[in-house]
Amino acid sequence: xxxxxxxxxxxxxxxxxxxxxxxxxxxxxxxxxxxxxxxxxxxxxxxxxxxxxxxxxxxxxxxxxxxxxxxxxxxxxxxxxxxxxxxxxxxxxxxxxxxxxxxxxxxxxxxxxxxxxxxxxxxxxxxxxxxxxxxxxxxxxxxxxxxxxxxxxxxxxxxxxxxxxxxxxxxxxxxxxxxxxxxxxxxxxxxxxxxxxxxxxxxxxxxxxxxxxxxxxxxxxxxxxxxxxxxxxxxxxxxxxxxxxxxxxxxxxxxxxxxxxxxxxxxxxxxxxxxxxxxxx
Ligand code: PDD
Numbered sequence: 382x383x384x385x386x387x388x389x390x391x392x393x394x395x396x397x398x399x400x401x402x403x404x405x406x407x408x409x410x411x412x413x414x415x416x417x418x419x420x421x422x423x424x425x426x427x428x429x430x431x432x433x434x435x436x437x438x439x440x441x442x443x444x445x446x447x448x449x450x451x452x453x454x455x456x457x458x459x460x461x462x463x464x465x466x467x468x469x470x471x472x473x474x475x476x477x478x479x480x481x482x483x484x485x486x487x488x489x490x491x492x493x494x495x496x497x498x499x500x501x502x503x504x505x506x507x508x509x510x511x512x513x514x515x516x517x518x519x520x521x522x523x524x525x526x527x528x529x530x531x532x533x534x535x536x537x538x539x540x541x542x543x544x545x546x547x548x549x550x551x552x553x554x555x556x557x558x559x560x561x562x563x564x565x566x567x568x569x570x571x572x573x574x575x576x577x578x579x580x581x582x583x584x585x586x587x588x589x590x591x592x593x594x595x596x597x598x599x600x601x602x603x604x605x606x607x608x609x610x611x612x613x614x615x616x617x618x619x620x621x622x623x624x625x626x627x628x629x630x631x632x633x634x635x636x637x638x639x640x641x642x643x644x645x646x647x648x649x650x651x652x653x654x655x656x657x658x659x660x661x662x
Contacts, residue, residue, distance in 0.1 A: 385462040387495040401478035410528035412475030413437040418622040423661035429585040437525045446491040468499040503654050508630035508642050509545035513608045516549035516556045523579045532559035554605035561621035562587040565614035566645045576603040586620040616643035626650035
Protein backbone atom coordinates (compact mmCIF):
# COMPACT_ATOMS: atom_id res chain seq x y z
CA UNK A 382 0.00 0.00 0.00
CA UNK A 383 1.32 3.44 -0.90
CA UNK A 384 2.19 5.70 1.99
CA UNK A 385 1.45 9.37 2.22
CA UNK A 386 4.70 11.28 2.66
CA UNK A 387 5.52 14.95 3.18
CA UNK A 388 7.84 16.81 0.82
CA UNK A 389 8.40 20.58 0.86
CA UNK A 390 5.01 21.72 2.19
CA UNK A 391 2.91 19.00 0.51
CA UNK A 392 1.41 15.66 1.51
CA UNK A 393 1.75 13.29 -1.47
CA UNK A 394 1.51 9.59 -2.34
CA UNK A 395 5.08 8.25 -2.04
CA UNK A 396 5.34 7.48 -5.77
CA UNK A 397 4.70 11.14 -6.63
CA UNK A 398 7.21 12.57 -4.16
CA UNK A 399 10.44 13.83 -5.73
CA UNK A 400 13.61 15.69 -4.80
CA UNK A 401 15.99 17.43 -7.24
CA UNK A 402 19.09 15.58 -8.50
CA UNK A 403 20.97 18.75 -7.45
CA UNK A 404 19.83 18.42 -3.85
CA UNK A 405 22.87 18.75 -1.61
CA UNK A 406 21.59 15.90 0.52
CA UNK A 407 22.14 13.66 -2.54
CA UNK A 408 25.38 15.28 -3.75
CA UNK A 409 27.15 15.98 -0.43
CA UNK A 410 25.12 14.28 2.32
CA UNK A 411 24.58 17.92 3.33
CA UNK A 412 21.61 17.31 5.58
CA UNK A 413 20.42 16.09 8.94
CA UNK A 414 17.71 13.71 10.06
CA UNK A 415 15.63 12.63 13.02
CA UNK A 416 13.70 9.49 13.82
CA UNK A 417 10.79 9.71 16.26
CA UNK A 418 9.11 6.58 17.58
CA UNK A 419 5.33 6.19 17.35
CA UNK A 420 3.53 4.19 20.02
CA UNK A 421 -0.30 3.89 20.20
CA UNK A 422 -0.34 6.39 17.27
CA UNK A 423 1.41 8.97 19.47
CA UNK A 424 4.89 10.49 19.36
CA UNK A 425 7.55 9.42 21.86
CA UNK A 426 9.78 12.22 23.16
CA UNK A 427 8.96 14.63 20.32
CA UNK A 428 10.41 17.64 22.16
CA UNK A 429 13.76 15.88 22.62
CA UNK A 430 13.99 15.06 18.92
CA UNK A 431 13.17 18.64 17.87
CA UNK A 432 15.78 20.03 20.26
CA UNK A 433 18.45 17.70 18.84
CA UNK A 434 17.31 18.51 15.28
CA UNK A 435 17.76 22.23 15.91
CA UNK A 436 21.20 21.59 17.38
CA UNK A 437 22.27 19.44 14.39
CA UNK A 438 21.05 22.12 11.95
CA UNK A 439 22.80 24.85 13.90
CA UNK A 440 26.10 22.94 13.84
CA UNK A 441 25.83 22.89 10.01
CA UNK A 442 24.80 26.58 9.83
CA UNK A 443 21.25 25.78 8.82
CA UNK A 444 17.90 26.68 10.31
CA UNK A 445 14.71 24.79 10.95
CA UNK A 446 12.69 25.74 7.83
CA UNK A 447 9.35 25.25 9.61
CA UNK A 448 8.15 26.12 13.13
CA UNK A 449 8.25 23.34 15.72
CA UNK A 450 4.42 23.61 16.04
CA UNK A 451 4.03 23.06 12.29
CA UNK A 452 6.50 20.19 12.49
CA UNK A 453 4.41 18.56 15.21
CA UNK A 454 1.29 18.97 13.04
CA UNK A 455 3.03 17.36 10.06
CA UNK A 456 4.09 14.40 12.24
CA UNK A 457 0.53 13.99 13.56
CA UNK A 458 -1.00 14.32 10.10
CA UNK A 459 1.33 11.60 8.76
CA UNK A 460 0.33 9.27 11.61
CA UNK A 461 -3.33 9.91 10.78
CA UNK A 462 -3.05 9.62 7.00
CA UNK A 463 -1.04 6.39 7.25
CA UNK A 464 -3.00 4.86 10.15
CA UNK A 465 0.33 4.35 11.91
CA UNK A 466 -0.05 2.67 15.29
CA UNK A 467 3.54 1.63 15.98
CA UNK A 468 6.75 2.47 14.13
CA UNK A 469 8.71 5.59 13.35
CA UNK A 470 8.59 8.90 11.53
CA UNK A 471 11.75 9.77 9.61
CA UNK A 472 12.51 13.41 8.94
CA UNK A 473 15.27 14.71 6.68
CA UNK A 474 16.25 18.33 6.12
CA UNK A 475 18.94 19.26 3.59
CA UNK A 476 20.47 22.55 2.50
CA UNK A 477 18.40 22.25 -0.70
CA UNK A 478 19.25 22.20 -4.42
CA UNK A 479 22.01 24.32 -5.97
CA UNK A 480 24.72 24.13 -8.64
CA UNK A 481 27.36 21.71 -7.45
CA UNK A 482 29.92 23.57 -5.38
CA UNK A 483 31.76 22.55 -2.22
CA UNK A 484 31.07 26.00 -0.76
CA UNK A 485 27.63 26.38 0.78
CA UNK A 486 25.21 28.07 -1.66
CA UNK A 487 23.41 31.22 -0.49
CA UNK A 488 19.65 31.46 0.05
CA UNK A 489 18.65 28.01 -1.18
CA UNK A 490 15.25 26.71 -0.19
CA UNK A 491 15.89 23.84 2.18
CA UNK A 492 14.42 20.45 1.37
CA UNK A 493 12.26 18.83 4.02
CA UNK A 494 11.02 15.27 3.74
CA UNK A 495 9.07 13.16 6.23
CA UNK A 496 7.84 9.59 5.90
CA UNK A 497 6.49 6.86 8.13
CA UNK A 498 7.64 3.29 8.60
CA UNK A 499 5.54 0.74 10.51
CA UNK A 500 7.55 -1.47 12.87
CA UNK A 501 6.74 -3.44 16.02
CA UNK A 502 8.58 -1.66 18.84
CA UNK A 503 6.87 -2.77 22.04
CA UNK A 504 6.83 -6.54 21.37
CA UNK A 505 9.13 -8.58 23.68
CA UNK A 506 12.62 -9.01 22.25
CA UNK A 507 14.78 -12.13 22.26
CA UNK A 508 18.03 -10.17 22.02
CA UNK A 509 20.64 -9.52 19.34
CA UNK A 510 24.06 -10.97 18.60
CA UNK A 511 26.73 -8.45 17.77
CA UNK A 512 30.32 -8.29 16.59
CA UNK A 513 32.89 -5.54 17.05
CA UNK A 514 34.21 -3.57 14.07
CA UNK A 515 36.41 -0.50 13.60
CA UNK A 516 34.57 2.84 13.80
CA UNK A 517 35.27 4.35 10.37
CA UNK A 518 32.84 7.31 10.69
CA UNK A 519 33.74 11.00 10.63
CA UNK A 520 34.56 12.91 13.81
CA UNK A 521 31.27 14.74 14.43
CA UNK A 522 28.96 11.88 15.33
CA UNK A 523 27.05 14.16 17.69
CA UNK A 524 25.50 15.78 14.58
CA UNK A 525 22.79 13.53 13.21
CA UNK A 526 23.74 13.86 9.54
CA UNK A 527 22.44 11.74 6.66
CA UNK A 528 25.94 10.47 5.82
CA UNK A 529 25.17 6.92 6.92
CA UNK A 530 27.37 4.90 4.56
CA UNK A 531 29.99 4.01 7.20
CA UNK A 532 27.46 2.55 9.67
CA UNK A 533 25.64 0.87 6.78
CA UNK A 534 28.89 -0.83 5.62
CA UNK A 535 29.64 -1.79 9.22
CA UNK A 536 26.19 -3.33 9.64
CA UNK A 537 26.84 -5.38 6.49
CA UNK A 538 30.03 -6.80 8.04
CA UNK A 539 27.87 -8.07 10.92
CA UNK A 540 25.26 -9.45 8.53
CA UNK A 541 27.94 -11.24 6.50
CA UNK A 542 28.92 -13.03 9.71
CA UNK A 543 25.31 -14.00 10.38
CA UNK A 544 24.98 -11.51 13.26
CA UNK A 545 22.51 -8.70 13.90
CA UNK A 546 24.68 -5.63 14.38
CA UNK A 547 28.13 -4.31 15.25
CA UNK A 548 29.50 -2.23 18.09
CA UNK A 549 32.05 0.15 16.68
CA UNK A 550 35.44 0.44 18.34
CA UNK A 551 37.84 3.39 18.27
CA UNK A 552 41.20 3.53 20.08
CA UNK A 553 40.29 0.29 21.86
CA UNK A 554 36.95 1.51 23.24
CA UNK A 555 33.36 0.96 22.11
CA UNK A 556 31.75 4.11 20.72
CA UNK A 557 28.23 2.87 19.93
CA UNK A 558 26.19 0.52 17.73
CA UNK A 559 25.71 1.27 14.02
CA UNK A 560 22.40 3.01 14.80
CA UNK A 561 22.06 2.76 18.57
CA UNK A 562 23.79 3.59 21.86
CA UNK A 563 25.61 0.75 23.66
CA UNK A 564 25.48 -0.23 27.35
CA UNK A 565 26.74 -2.94 29.67
CA UNK A 566 25.48 -3.94 33.11
CA UNK A 567 28.10 -5.08 35.61
CA UNK A 568 27.65 -8.07 37.92
CA UNK A 569 26.90 -5.52 40.70
CA UNK A 570 24.06 -4.10 38.57
CA UNK A 571 25.80 -0.87 37.54
CA UNK A 572 24.96 0.49 34.09
CA UNK A 573 27.92 1.67 32.03
CA UNK A 574 27.58 3.64 28.81
CA UNK A 575 29.93 5.90 26.91
CA UNK A 576 29.99 9.52 28.08
CA UNK A 577 28.65 12.22 25.75
CA UNK A 578 31.12 13.82 23.34
CA UNK A 579 31.54 14.29 19.59
CA UNK A 580 32.37 10.54 19.38
CA UNK A 581 28.76 9.39 19.70
CA UNK A 582 25.22 10.47 18.92
CA UNK A 583 23.50 11.91 21.98
CA UNK A 584 20.61 9.47 21.94
CA UNK A 585 17.19 10.69 23.00
CA UNK A 586 16.38 7.16 24.20
CA UNK A 587 19.71 7.13 26.06
CA UNK A 588 18.73 10.26 28.00
CA UNK A 589 15.34 8.74 28.90
CA UNK A 590 16.87 5.43 29.99
CA UNK A 591 19.51 7.05 32.18
CA UNK A 592 16.80 9.18 33.83
CA UNK A 593 14.67 6.07 34.45
CA UNK A 594 17.63 4.14 35.82
CA UNK A 595 18.47 7.02 38.18
CA UNK A 596 14.85 7.13 39.38
CA UNK A 597 15.15 3.40 40.12
CA UNK A 598 18.26 4.19 42.19
CA UNK A 599 20.45 2.20 39.84
CA UNK A 600 24.09 3.12 39.70
CA UNK A 601 25.20 4.66 36.40
CA UNK A 602 28.70 5.31 35.13
CA UNK A 603 29.17 7.28 31.92
CA UNK A 604 32.54 6.21 30.57
CA UNK A 605 34.12 4.30 27.71
CA UNK A 606 34.44 0.51 27.96
CA UNK A 607 36.24 -2.17 25.94
CA UNK A 608 34.84 -5.22 24.15
CA UNK A 609 36.67 -7.39 26.71
CA UNK A 610 34.91 -5.66 29.60
CA UNK A 611 31.59 -6.01 27.76
CA UNK A 612 32.15 -9.74 27.25
CA UNK A 613 32.65 -10.10 31.02
CA UNK A 614 29.55 -8.06 31.90
CA UNK A 615 26.37 -9.59 33.33
CA UNK A 616 24.15 -8.04 30.66
CA UNK A 617 24.36 -5.70 27.70
CA UNK A 618 21.87 -3.74 25.62
CA UNK A 619 21.35 -1.04 23.04
CA UNK A 620 18.84 1.79 22.78
CA UNK A 621 17.40 3.73 19.85
CA UNK A 622 14.08 5.25 18.83
CA UNK A 623 13.58 2.32 16.46
CA UNK A 624 14.58 -0.37 18.96
CA UNK A 625 13.68 1.06 22.39
CA UNK A 626 15.72 -1.17 24.74
CA UNK A 627 17.14 -4.19 22.93
CA UNK A 628 19.11 -6.87 24.83
CA UNK A 629 22.52 -7.91 23.50
CA UNK A 630 23.04 -11.62 24.13
CA UNK A 631 26.33 -12.25 22.31
CA UNK A 632 29.46 -10.15 21.71
CA UNK A 633 32.13 -11.47 19.31
CA UNK A 634 31.02 -15.06 19.92
CA UNK A 635 30.83 -14.77 23.73
CA UNK A 636 27.33 -15.34 25.10
CA UNK A 637 25.97 -13.01 27.79
CA UNK A 638 23.31 -13.69 30.44
CA UNK A 639 22.96 -17.30 29.25
CA UNK A 640 22.06 -16.24 25.71
CA UNK A 641 18.75 -14.68 26.80
CA UNK A 642 17.69 -11.20 27.97
CA UNK A 643 18.79 -10.63 31.58
CA UNK A 644 16.67 -9.22 34.45
CA UNK A 645 18.01 -5.63 34.44
CA UNK A 646 17.54 -5.18 30.70
CA UNK A 647 14.10 -6.78 30.79
CA UNK A 648 12.97 -4.45 33.61
CA UNK A 649 14.39 -1.34 31.92
CA UNK A 650 12.72 -2.30 28.66
CA UNK A 651 9.30 -2.79 30.31
CA UNK A 652 9.60 0.44 32.29
CA UNK A 653 10.68 2.43 29.25
CA UNK A 654 7.66 1.22 27.27
CA UNK A 655 5.30 1.95 30.19
CA UNK A 656 6.68 5.46 30.68
CA UNK A 657 6.72 6.19 26.95
CA UNK A 658 3.06 5.14 26.64
CA UNK A 659 2.16 7.55 29.45
CA UNK A 660 4.14 10.50 28.09
CA UNK A 661 3.59 10.03 24.32
CA UNK A 662 1.70 12.89 22.67
N1 PDD B 1 19.51 5.94 14.93
N2 PDD B 1 23.66 6.25 17.83
C1 PDD B 1 23.52 6.26 16.49
C2 PDD B 1 24.74 6.22 15.65
C3 PDD B 1 22.23 6.30 15.93
O1 PDD B 1 22.10 6.32 14.59
C4 PDD B 1 21.09 6.32 16.78
C5 PDD B 1 19.71 6.40 16.25
C6 PDD B 1 21.31 6.30 18.17
C7 PDD B 1 20.16 6.35 19.15
O2 PDD B 1 19.57 7.62 19.19
P1 PDD B 1 18.02 7.82 19.56
O3 PDD B 1 17.84 7.15 20.88
O4 PDD B 1 17.87 9.26 19.64
O5 PDD B 1 17.22 7.14 18.48
C8 PDD B 1 22.60 6.27 18.66
C9 PDD B 1 18.22 6.09 14.30
C10 PDD B 1 17.13 5.41 15.04
C11 PDD B 1 18.34 5.67 12.84
O6 PDD B 1 19.30 6.06 12.23
O7 PDD B 1 17.45 4.99 12.31
